[in-house]
Amino acid sequence: MRKEWILTEEEKLNKKRRIEENRRLRSAHTNESLLLKDNFNETINSTEKYDLDLQNVVLNRNYIYSSRSTSFRGNIDFIENVVTAFHDGFKLNPTSYGWSYPLAKKITALYQILNTKNTTALRLISFYKRLSEFDALNEIDKVNLVKSNLHFIFFFHSSLGYDPINDIYHEGIPSNDTPLYGSDIREAHGHDIYVRCTLIMRSLHSIVEMDRRIMQLTLVILLFSKGLSHFINCQEPSLNNYQQVLHAQNIYVEQLWIFLEQHYGSIQTIRTFTTLINKCMLIQALFRDIHQDINEKIDICQVPPIMRTLMHLS
Template sequence: KQRKKSKIEENRRRKQTNDPTKPRRRRTHTYSRTDETSPINRSSSHITTNDVISLMSQFDWTKIQQVQTAYSEAIAYNQVVGVPPYPATHPIHSTLELIRIPTYLSSLRLITYLRKIPEFELFDSEDRVTLIKHNLLAIVFIHIVLIYDPIADIYHEHNTEDPIFQGQDWIEILGEEFYYDITATVKKLIQILEYDRVLIKLLLLIILFTKGFCAYDIEHEPSLNNTLIVFNTHNMYVEILYKYCLHQYGLNRTINLFTKLINRLFDIQRLSAHLKDFV
């Protein structure tokens, strides 16, 4: 009888131990801040969304401020000359004019912008040339998002004396199909990026730091001498962009933004390859 009683007690204890209704301890995740003293050697952090605002560190905001300042200075240092100033409209009638004025001006400003990014100056000199030479057309197209007015179909850099360039001039130079293609792509990018100029300026850096992004001459594009520093810098700005989007738009809208953006980046690759045939 004593043995039977002991067995009953033992079975009761086992049942309590395996009771599925017993509350379990919840696992929690914490956000660990990465080393903010070295922008190149920062490791990827584990990002959670319990408190989106806390994701943006002082380091991240400092980097965004550097990006803003670099872009503003690049515009100020490269002013257009020899053409009627804003609000005059300057027509473009040939590929040569397209290259000589708006494309050249945009390229010059973007290169100056890059040269004012501290991490870019740490790259191997040959690697800087490789990235600019083979990815510049792509960021010229992304830059269009900053200067295009889809309602008036005109291009004009904000807060400058640049003349206005008309979108329909693309038809005469590169054909109607290309005009509608680039216009549709830029409008979609504007809709996705919501005129967020910080986001676009970060995206310019990320695309340029993506080795082989344009891929229109990948067979002859040289390898980088110091892949690691470019890779780490690229990842750093991707992380800042992601955290910035979480801060501004929340998780769901950020996921939606990134998903749509990837498809449009494929369009940018295609347009870059197309324009390369003309320039």
């Protein structure tokens, strides 16, 4: 006689419950696996929507070797590491990413600005890839941060090479780089945007005159920011590991605060942070108008792919 034939009614009920529970657990595990697979595929699909040129530059390790040293003797060592990464990043001569606008056509001031910023973007990315905190991020978050914030960072970077006396912007370290002039901005975007941009730039340049390292640290703080693009009509992609990004940003904010307090005192530290925050808000409004102006004036097919992505042109 088979064993189950002599089970008591209670034992039969218990066995039935165990069978149903095992069936339920298997079903839940299957659903969870399918959900994880769907989420993974969704992540891959969203990544594929990014401009491939931007992905290749951000994730390519062939010509960039990140600085992985995270052991610093103190605040000065930390800051000098950023300065070294900045200078090394801006030695990049991106000849392989040439200007796509046909030479047979007249290169207007607006196209010249976009051309110059294309080179600046590649150098900024080269700079960021040398920082261990950026290098530690997952690939999707790296691309998301660059795509969401680099257009905003352009303004702060420009203050490093701005000559307020002659109204000239020197974008890079190489002396053979073609500078931009304030008149280029006026011709490209009109008098109102030119005046607003110049006022912001003069204020930021006053911080650069205190110490260039303040602005170089600010460039990193802004990269690890969230929500800078909310003034323009684009959906900022979510981050896979927001806590890691926030932690990285807090490191640089703390180091900048310590540096300012040690060299300039508490009052000047507060004033400097206040100025930077105020200019963030002004630049958000300014970029909204510049973004609209660019969309109305240019053929985006003639814009370098990386700039098309960074400027959210459609």
